[in-house]
Amino acid sequence: MKPWILGLTGGIGSGKSAAAQHFSDLGVHVVDADQAARWVVEPGRLALRKIAEHFGKEILLTDGRLDRAALRQRVFQDENERRWLEKLLHPLIRQEIVANLEQASSPYAILVSPLLVETDQHRLVQRILVVDVPEALQLQRTMQRDQADRKQIEAIIKAQASREERLRHADDVLNNDRSEEWLKHEVERLHAFYLTLRGGQVS
Template identity: 70%
Template sequence: MTTKPWILGLTGGIGSGKSAVAQRFIEFGVHVVDADHAARWVVEPGKPALTKIVEHFGAEILQTDGQLDRSALRARIFADAHERQWLEALLHPLIGEEISQYLSRAASPYAILVSPLLVESGQHRLTQRILVVDAPEQLQVQRTIARDQSSSEQVHAILKAQANREERLRHAHDVLLNDQDLNWVHAEVERLHTFYLSLRGGQA
């Protein structure tokens, strides 16, 4: 009988280097599901969630091609906490189902759920173990500005909205401090991967 893969939650603040870490795990053959992708899948045209969003916010929330206009939606929900709560109540369960479906297809000994909001959204309940990619805040800001060409004000606003570092680290079983070069990150991921292969159900 094949044992069901256990689930590792991978999280970290914006600009911490989650994607580079996740990519390395993929190269080792680990099945990775990205919560951000699942969040996009549930609001594609034809999906019930998009219909409900249009009913609630009106057709101006759509682009001309029928896709969700994310920036218009973001402007609405960041301006009004009630609207944000309404949207989260609609989407979080659907995203959770989508994630569970994709995780259940894993053929590797363990699978990874990558989510910037692992702790805040309650998605950590789908996981047996949590790896936090951590980086000094100054480095997070530099990396994000370089990647997204966003202003430092925007980046600081996003950092504020995400779980604070203490909260994330409190949930962590493992922490990868990503303040060095990519070779070092690759070596760390390899070390963790070897360790994770030795675990049963995510527990040492």
């Protein structure tokens, strides 16, 4: 029987990756859209060539890999450039995700994606779990983690779906405003529940 797919999403700094790691530790097959996004722009792949043609060679590091910081700066300053990049990358990322999900052998698999509800990636899943935290906590955690400035993080939060929008799509919500121990406990509780589901739905 094919595993059903759970979409796991949340804003930057919400703790999606930590939650996904706990699910993975429980034996669930996890596919990370961010990782897929990294694979499609590896040296030698078509996407990287097109990005370099479009933005110029200064978007590459000396070893030929993509300079993510430089690219991020360009696309967050210009809406049209961001749209161009998304149009190029989204179909490629989707192919990568689908191929990886097909390798799953656990009862259900997880697609972790910060852009689950903004892109058509939500069509790949049968159920959506949103990891939710207040925006002030998102900012604080991300600034600590990335050593990035507040303005850049606020721009990223603005570019992602709003908290309300995400929660509107949610079948399940995991409030991650407490400790790491609490998060682990909540993941275990949800995992036990998900194992009882067929096709991601309550029968």
